[in-house]
Amino acid sequence: MANENGGDGDLDKEVKTCAVLGGRGFIGRPLVERLLRLGNWIVRVVDAAKSPELKPSESLLADAFSSGRAAYFQVDVRDISQIIEAIEGVSVVFYTDSMDSLPPDFYCCYKIIVQGAKNVVNACRECKVKRLIYNSSADVIFDNVHDVRGGDESLPYSGQFWDMVADLRTQAEALILFANDIDGLLTCALRPCNVFGPGDKQLLPLLVNMAKSNWAKFIIGSGNNQSDFTYVENVAHAHICAEESLRSQMVTMSGKVFSKSELLFVMSITFTSREEYLGLKFLQVFFITNLEPMEFWDFASLLLEGLGYQRPVISLPAWVVHCIVYLIKLLHVKSDSRKLDLCASVFNIYALASRTRTFSCSAAQKHIQYSPVVSMEEAVKPTVDSFSHLTIDSPFMRYKDSNEPSKVEKLLGSGEDILLWRDEKKSFFCFLVLALLYYWFFLSGRAFISSVAKLFLLISVLLSGHHILPLIGYGSRIPRLSSSCFEISEVDMRNSFFTMKCMWDKLDCILKSLAQGEDWSTFFKASSFLYFCKLIVPHHLNAAIGLALVLSFTLCFVYEQYEEKIDGIARVVYSIARKTTILLVRKLPMPLAEKGYNQHTSFDNLQ
Known part of the structure; x- marks a missing residue:
């Protein structure tokens, strides 16, 4: 399909004019830039802002404005006359309605999204536009109750929406699809899932807002729910692929036919009769993803760690989070707006992370020849870099891109993966094994020798069973332990x-040093250690070992996070202890070895 060096085939050599509605929005910006890079497009950038407000990095668009390859139009989609003026004479309209700056009022949102879609369709029909590609969302079939695994275009609209915007976008999508093949206008809707990238004002800020709060340490839900994500450049690429397929007429855009319930839904929002609807045979709609589904919290951790935040480690059941958020809303409904905003962020994350949402792109691959141009691995870095203003200074960031290991890593050597929780599964497994051994030897109530004997007996039985079972026909996938x-x-x-x-x-x-009284410092260290053992061992040995087990898996991790602060406190404590020791040692009698040396020296001097 389309390529950045000028396209392929004779169809791509002709100069075409298009309008990008929402051209200064999250998806509109990369789409405009991609069209200009193709070299054979004259682009009309249409947006609600008074001026395009170009960024320093948008030199390509600035040059296009200067050369006449691009023009800017300020348009309110609620005013059809402004739309007609902006799209008059174009052959293609890309409609990427911006979700960044929608008002919270339902009526205003309805006028912008649904009435705006009606106006765009009517304007396209009046201006004899050939093709209309609408950027919809995968949310239109999601009800926040049922998981979606490998969903395709045959799925019906959910009818029960967890979000006002998703409800309104469903109506807008239906309106645009219903206009297909009427008055020579071909329409198509793309449904990207969880779009992210530079300029994102929804997904990543939502995660950062939660990371800054006390919710940062929690995984909402099981943590195993998978989701599809789509890099914004791939969404822009999909729009161009859809336009080429519509234009070339090389394929039949076969999305699906509305079901009876959907027919009634479309008729209700378009105010059309059944006879008018029957003229519509196929509706063109395609899911767009990066084709790399992954667990939601793995994706969130990639972005958060890139900004210096720690990945969440504690799982909370989704129903617990839902109850907490609902309770906070009740308590602060009229008081603290910040807490309400945080509740909204947590609820949105809850909606995204508590259900599986994966979709099949086979229809898009087959009918519009879509395939991602940027992989997930390549997409994370520019996304994180574009949000550098949200980066926090943390030890994780200091050592993330540096070859220099932290002090703890140098101290631990090869054990940093476990004690620093680099691999959470391995760390948890080791902690669990040690906790079981602690229970076996210290909390079970048996004598130490008895516990050792029973442990060896259990190991012997397991090894013997592992050796015998395969011989009597049960089979075993675990290989036998070799004698080596x-x-x-x-x-x-x-x-x-x-x-x-x-x-x-x-x-x-x-x-020897203690016996000869040569070093008071060593004496104090040894005596303090023995006195500590005297206090702990007879009465609190079990508690001390349990505490040591917990601290061994937390102290190193905590120290790495707050290395500078802890080092500062340690320097102050060490300085006080050193000065106290020096004052104490000065008042103690001189060691015997030094006394003998001084007496011998004085006798020699007298002679």
Whole structure:
């Protein structure tokens, strides 16, 4: 289909004129830029803003305005005369209604979305426009109650909408599809799912707003619900693919025929008779995605981590979140608008993340030859970069793109993946195993020797069973453990004994130093440690080991997040402790070795 270097085939060599309604919106901007890059389009940028307000990065559009390849029209879609003036003489209209700046009032939204769609269709018919491509949404078939897995164009409109805008866009889509093949106008609707990218004012700001609150640590729902996402450049590309298919007439745009209930719905909002409807045979509508469905929270974590926020780790059931949000709304319905905004953000995330929403693009691939031009991996970086103003300064960001490891990584060596929760599944599994061992040895009430004996007995039974079961016909997918798993190499044994010898030599040196009274600092360290053990071991050993287990999986993680603050506090504490120790040591008697040395020196001096 279309390519950025000028297209293919003779059809792409002719100069064509189009109008992009909503041309300064989230989807309109990349669509306009893509059309201009093709080189054979004269583009009319139509939007409600008074002026295009070009960004420094939009040099291509600025040059197009200067050269006459582009023109700007301020249009209110509620006024059909303004639309006619903007699209007079064009052959194609791309209708990308902007959802960024809709008023909260239902009547105003209805006038802009539904009445605007009616005006656009009537204006196109009056101006003899050949093709109208409308940017709809996958939300039109979603009711927030049932999962959608691999949904295709045969799915009916939901009829029960979780969002006012989704309801109104459904009516607008039906109006535009109903106008297909009337007065020579061919129409088509595209349904992208969860559009994201630079300039997004809905999905990513919604996630960041939640990340800044206390909800940032929670995964709403099971966390396993998959969703389709669509990069904005791919949506723009799909519009051009749809226009080429309509223009070339090489394919029959076969979306679906309305069902009886949908027929009544269309007739009610278009005020047409059944006889008028029967002239319409096929409706052209296609789902558009990146063809890479993924778990919603994995996608959210990619974006949030890129901005320095930590990925959520604690799962909350969806019904609990729903109840909490509903309760907060009741308590703050007239007081705190910020809390209400946060509730709205959490509810929207709840709606997106608590259900599976994946769609099939096979119809779009077959009939309009659509395929993504930007993969998910390539799409994340420019999206995050465009929201750099929302980036927070965190240790995660400092080490994200740096080869320099953090202090904790240097200290832990190869253990950072587990203790720093780099791999959450591995960390949780290790913590669970250690917690079970802690229960087995310390909380079960058995003697330590008895616990060890029973653990070895259990291991022996499991190993024997694993060896015997495959021989008696049950089969086993787990391979048998080879004898090499129980062997220790000579090198490992030597290293182990060498390490033990070094530890013993160090302990021996410390004991000699204590016995000779050579180092008061070592004495204080040893005596403090022994006194601590005296307090803990007889009465609180179980609690101390449990606390150590928890702290070992949290302290390193917390320290990496607040490294500078903790280092500052540690420096102050260390300085106070050092000064206190120096003052205390000065008042203590001189070590015996130093006394003998000083006496011997004084005697030599006398002689």
